[in-house]
Amino acid sequence: MKRFLFYLEILWIAAIVASVTVFAWNFYEQGSFNVSVYMPLITGGLSGIVLWNIRRQRKFYDTLASKKKTS
Secondary structure (H helix, E strand, C coil), X not given: CHHHHHHHHHHHHHHHHHHHHHHHHHHHHHCCCCHHHHHHHHXXXXXXXXXXXXXXXXXXXXXXXXXXXXX
16 A cells, blocks of 8 residues: 555656646647646646545554554
């Protein structure tokens, strides 16, 4: 499970890099602020929030597991 989440975080970072690249390219092509220009950043941000919550939960469950082992 930890390995899966690790790969998921790597994919998330790659998605952020790709969305910034798409944003820059669309802004270069259109030259204006348009909603379609911001869509990759919005979706990247939402996926980032979801993955950040998964990461926090994983840390929480890791601390719970370590407390159970010590007691």
